[in-house]
Amino acid sequence: MNTFYNEKTQPSNPFKGFLKALGFTGLLLSGLNSFAQDKNPGKIHIGFVYPLSTNGTHAPLDTNRFSFHLLAGVSSVEKGFTFAGFSNIVRNEATGTQFAAFSNHIGKKAEGLQIAGFANTYGEGQGAAFAGFGNISRGNVKGAQLAGFGNIARDVDGAQLAGFFNKATSVKGAQLAGFMNLSNKDVSSSQLAGFINKAENVGGSQFAGFINIAKKVKGVQGAGFINIADSSDYPIGIINLVKNGEKGISVTTDETTSTMLSFRSGGKTLYGIIGIGYNFKNKDEVYAMEAGFGAHWFQSKSFRLNTELTGMSVERFKAGEYFKSSLKVLPAFRIGKHFEIFGGPSLNFISTNTTEGRNLHTKFIHTWGNKWGNSLQGLYIGYGGGIQFIL
Template sequence: MNFNLYQDSILLTILKIWTFFLIVFTSTNIYAQNKERPRTNVGLVYPLSSNWTSAPRDTNNFSLNLIAGVSAAERGVSLAGFANIVHNDASGVQVAGFSNHIGKIANGAMFAGFINTYGGGKGVAVAGFSNISGNGSGAQIAGFLNKGGDISSVQVAGFMNMAREMKGTQIAGFMNLAKKVKGAQISFINIADSAGTQIGIINLAKNGEKGLAATIDEHQTTLLTLRSGGKVLYGIIGIGYNFSNKKEKYAWEAGIGAHVLTIQSFRLNTELVSSGLESFKGEDYTKSSFRLMPAFKITRSVELFGGPSFNFVNTNNPEGQKLTEHYVSSWRRNNGRDLYGFYFGYTAGIQVLF
């Protein structure tokens, strides 16, 4: 079989099918125009479509474009291989391989391989990279970034969410940023002028609490830590130094805590923390801890705290294995090189609140 003739035959077949659709939908548009009904638009890319050069002024109830479609408004389903461009409002479903651009209000659902941009609306916007909008109520879900004005509902992003006023929940892989939040921010870093609930490692809000603390534990690990959050939940992050070891001596910790009881100058805190010691030479020492920490304010901005901890340790270096002498339970693997164990310890410190 001649391969070139075979290719030509396939292309001719596709052309015939596409011509058939153009004829059918063009006829439908003529009928719809006479009856003053919304149009159906089928094409390749503007102006090569059944709506021809009038496409930017037309309102459609169905659009199908192999590359990109242009219209004044959409009232149903819009499908494009690359982009949908709607100058005014859109309702229904817009699906594009790369982007959807709605000039004004979008009510319904938008799905784009890369980006959705729209003035506002109600519904769901899902993009592989970013959603950018004005005011709206609905869900924005993006692989990298969501950016909006006044948003009511949910923003979910792989990296970052931004909003002026958020009534709902922001969930991001790295950072949430908003001016005013009536709801929750959940991320590694949460920043707001005023916030409801912030769940993260670093939480910064004008109506929140921040404290810089110096702590020490049963292994002589001394840390400088930032505790930040709201009335109940707060995040913990710190770096420091271990004075018992010669190699595994650089320390870190991160976790979350909760003020479970507050009575005047007394607070009872609980914390879940992961920490470790590093020599940066390949050996590991990691510890997961649950802490029960009573705290007393000795002045308005200075607090003393300390209490017991229950710890699980995993280490494969000799210094780490020597730090703890008594375990509740322990075991070894890899011919004794890896040590796992549970034991009781303590943490104490002083914190300056600001």
């Protein structure tokens, strides 16, 4: 009996074509690697996941100039383009571009561009790092960090931009975050955050939705509520606790007999105002609340001109609301070291829908709405003044 099969009788192998292609690819890649080793520094590294690649188990010791892995790749040094469907792991330096659907991990310095769907981690960086969630550098960064959630580094010479927070030791540039920026030392440019900024010295400005904290701020310190600093001449906040600034408690009244007890605080030029009070003109129990900003002009030892922009709300009418916004021009005279008297005209806009609110003032430059109906908006000239005890 003939024990051999001919081509017609031999069973077909469905993997024969694939195995031949794989073998040919391996020979081709081996040739390319041999050529790369002879002519250029670094290999071409292609694979699925370590150690299923052209570099095999030797991959953690190899230097590559091009790497492409369907899932994850491991190498010692990368000097060109690196791609992974999930993650790139480079034990030492990486130069060029590293792209991964999930993460890039570089043990030492990353020089070039890093793009990851989730995170980039590296020793130090020169270039830009983009991540859907976070960029974490254990050393210094020269360039930019951009992340959907957070950036962390030591000294940053460039910018940090994050959806939630940025943290660095010092920044020669700007920090912009949706919630918080933190710098243990100096920020040469500005900090912009949705909630809080904190730094030692700020060469530019700080803008936060709620609070700014620093020692010395050269530019504007703008917060939705409070600024804290040792030195800040231009704080814009309702409360400004500036060590080298000015704080005072004042009693004021205006043309509607709304009498306020207020706290004024700020720097040499700008200050904030917050106060509570009572309106004595109306027969109902009506309580007033006031907040705003002010600025000092033409300052001398005994005189200065204060301008203020405030908003005041009067409550406890039987029903409805009363709101007044005012632009005030208030010449102020110093009496001794701690007292100041001030007073002057104001331009006021009111909006009310109560009879009591309409009766607080009756002479207007111009009105909107129905003066005798349910609502009234009006513009008029008023006056006010008070006395302040400077702490």
